[in-house]
Amino acid sequence: MTAHDPSLARPNAPTTTYRYDEYDATFVRERVAEFREQVRRRLEGALTEDEFRPFRLMNGLYLQLHAYMLRVAIPYGTLTARQMRRLADIADKYDRGYGHFTTRQNLQYNWPKLVDTPDILESLAEVEMHAIQTSGNCIRNVTADHFSGVAPDEIEDPRATAEFLRQWSSAHPEFSFLPRKFKIAVTGAEHDRAAIMVHDVGLRIVKNDAGEIGYQVVVGGGLGRTPFVGKIIRDYVSRADLLAYLEAIMRVYNRFGRRDNKYKARIKILVHEKGIDEVRAAVEAEFAAMNRSVFSFDPDEFERIAAFFTPPPYESLPAESAKLRTQRVAHPAFGNFVDVNVSPHRVPGYAIVTVSLKPIGGIPGDATSQQMRVLADASERFGFGELRVSHEQNIILPHVKQEDLFDLWKLLDGAHLATANAGLVSDIISCPGLDYCSLATARSIPVAQAISKRFSDLSRQRRIGKLGIKISGCINACGHHHVGAIGILGLEKKGQESYQITLGGDPTFSASIGEILGPGVSAEQVPDVIEHIVDFYLAERLEGEAFIETWRRIGHARFKDVLRREGEDGADI
Amino acid sequence: MALISDGRFIEDDWRRLADEEALPKSGKVVVSLARLEHALAHLPEGVSLGVNIPNTTDPTSLTRALSRLELVEIAFPAFADGRGFSLARLIRRAGFTGELRASGRLLADQYAHALGCGFNTIEIPDELAERQGESQWQAARAAHARTYQRGYVAPGSILDARRKAAAQ
The missing domain is CATH 3.30.413.10 (Sulfite Reductase Hemoprotein, domain 1)
Structure with missing residues (x-):
């Protein structure tokens, strides 16, 4: 494995994302072992290709035009520097030295070999990553606002909810053989950066009149060959009822979603054909009939998870950096970068940086292993070792001091990562x-x-x-x-x-x-x-x-x- | 057909009764859903009754029958058709405590899912059983030792384990 330059790394850089406990680690290792066994049984003939297919897909492995493609989950788009380096190492060892960031906060390798994939999954598991349910007719990788935790317009960081749902949806006994794929996105802000209206289920964190946090639930959105904007199925679901309500939606969909035609099998078609009122009535009836006592442990579990998503130790800084003001004027190219790729941060003196993976004439979303390592280093030097992946196929450094922006820009520029086009016409x-x-x-x-x-x-x-x-x-x-x-x-x-x-x-x-x-x-x-x-x-x-x-x-x-x-x-x- | 119970292939002591066949005086018979009402009305003492139902069955239509049934067999027309998992959940929720059987081309890899949703036994074609022997079913079940969900049948729930660890 290629080592990064340790002199660049800030020692003990804290990260503010979920860390696996022994149960999570065991669960992911079990999935790797299970898939290794499935590959072996496929090669031996115990599983036919048709039988192997859904299990291969549920582990992120597609058969593409030229080769297999492995889709790795980046849950709610959050990565640590260590994880980004591991993605780079895998790109070098098992692929052709690059990876492709997708519109659903995943990373795709385009050239892995079938027999190598269990080893790749094991290598991912070592850094608390996986490819579980990045494909197949199951609940997919849950996505969230890429500015989570740092956006000034945020009610609550949606990543705790997304991680809570990642766990609940993993290897679900009842909902792993759905009519079709099922995508959930969560936002906790006033501006939707997670495209929740065009997901099978979109969750918007809201406050009710009593000031309690809950969720507005949108269902039946989606793109594909028949695009629909989702419809509100319930204005407010309390946090304690979230899993129960989602389970009710999933059960109605699993039973009544069409299975006669794969192009009409998404929940958006059920909502379109039956109407939102009929779907709502079925979901509410199921919700009322459920034994909700099994969900009574959830609030404590949610709090346990939410505790991981705490702010990093920010310094007290003036709202605007005088140094930055001077540098912007002195270096026009840097000034343009700040104008276009830097967004306001909720903490004074800090900024959110979008690193464009759309160089002029380049391949949108592709990053070389070398660029991944530069990004990992940059996140440690300038941003508490944390990175985000946006559904716009860019990388975000979510906690950069304004006074560090110039040094960061120079580092990025040296790796062809400073294209100042975030959100512009070439950010395609x-x-x-x-x-x-x-x-x-x-x-x-x-x-x-x-x-x-x-x-x-x-x-x-x-x-x-x-x-x-x-x-x-x-x-x-x-x-x-x-x-x-x-x-x-x-x-x-x-x-x-x-x-x-x-x-x-x-x-x-x-x-x-x-x-x-x-x-x-x-x-x-x-x-x-x-x-x-x-x-x-x-x-x-x-x-x-x-x-x-x-x-x-x-x-x-x-x-x-x-x-x-x-x-x-x-x-x- | 081969029958799997607790990770082993076992003899099936249930007999499937064709719709035109008369009810026997004794024994364990499985009837179709169409035959169910008639069979319940004319059930000789000493006969154990089971029913084979499609995965699209409305579970509320079975509510009254469930207490008199010893076996409910849900058909899986294809292994990727997961409707039977939800139907099993609903039949268990309705209070059924007898044997719940999945019948069709289920794969060993789905064993933990089926058990989790309340099935006891799996009936598969012989051709499939030849390729997927007992050890594969046992290994697949063991691969899902703990689950993230609560309320499903599993050897262990991660939530419960965490709660227990936190209390210590």
Whole structure:
């Protein structure tokens, strides 16, 4: 295993995330041993490929276009420096020296060998990580706001809830063979950075009139080939009842979700076909019939878990660093980085840094093992050894002193990790597409790269402002194109790649599904069309107006005209 | 078919009665759900009754029958169809204390799940039993020694263990 430079590491850097106890460690080791045995039984013939498949998937292992792909869970997106280094070591030893961060706070290795996977899982288990339930028709890795614990607009850190649910959902006796996959996301803030409206279940931490913390529960959201914005099934579930209420939802879904057609098997279809009122009535009836005394231990267990997510030992600092103010002026490139990639922190004198994994012309979400190690070092030198993974496929350093930002920026810049484009037009979310994925109908990475290059001028990007472009290489929508302000969907028509463009998607509490702009365009035309849309937006926008606001104000039809005019210019659209 | 009970293949002393077959005077017979009402109404003393039900059965339709049944057998049309797990839970919740049997292509890897949801026995095709012998069923059960959930049947609950450790 490659050692990092110990001189860079702050000794005894505290981390503020969950640590396994002996039971968690035993549980994960048991899963590794179980999977090792399943691989052996598959090779021996005790399990057929069809029988092996769901167990392989429940351990994160997919059979892809060229090879196996292993999807590692990063629960609620939180990583320690030590864990990040282990991911780098695995990339070097078992893969081709890099990994791909996904839109659901997972990391994918694209080239592992089947026989190596038990060893990889064992190596992950040593640092309290796993690939359990990152795939398969079960409750998937629970995701959360990547600014958890540091966002100024937060009611409560959602990671305690997410960890509580990670444990409850792991190897569930009743809910491991569901009609289809089941994704849960949690947010504890006023702004939704976890896209909870487009999950099977979205949980929003709220306070009731008595000031007690509980959850608003949203059900039936999802993307894929039939996108839906989730609906509120209950405005308030107390913390003591959370697991019971979720169990009621899962039982109703397990019994009544469709199993005749895998494309109609998600809970969103049950909600759509039966209506939210009928689903709610069934869930409430089940909730009322349950023996809730078995959940009476939960509040204590929740408190035990929540105690891990305490703030690190921050220093008392002035709200604004004078040193930073000077450095921003003296070094314009650094100033731009601060303007774009640095977010306000709840503690005076600190900042949240988004490290973009979207270099101009690069592959969205990819990081080399060397970059992973630099990020681990950076987190120890400047951020209590903690990192986050965002669903935008970027890395977050959540606790950086403002006065350290310049040194951090220099370190990142040396590793090609200082692209100042967080949230801008080249911060593109993209699935792996036809270059890797067996489901894909079109390429997505090269399209992302072409758009990124078209807008390579960062000062132009800053003028355009925050604008989310999301690309999927097939209707399964792993690139979340439905909720991109600009969404791009790659399809195959008569043997040719064709890209359908949608506008007006929104993944936050004000969630909306994008509307189709017009007929599909070729891969080569995509950058032109995007550029025309962006230029039209710039011409039409009012002072301070975001793309989605302009689009909502002037209407979709005006944007459609842009594409129509484009067609009249002689382009074959 | 092969029957697994407590990690071992055992002889099945239940006989499946075809719908056109008359009720015997004694013994243990399993009838279809369609036959259940008739069988209960004409049940000779000394006959133990079981029923085979599809996994889509509404458990409330069985409530009155449960106290007179000694076996409820839930069909698993495919191993990946998990409806039977929830139905087993609901039948146990309704107070059924007899033998709960999963019948179909369940895999050894699902043994702990089935036991957790309240099943006692698993009935699988002979072809599957030949590939997945007793040791595989025992190993699969042992692989899930402790679970994170409470209220399911398991050798140990992690929550209970933590609580016990904290109290010491």
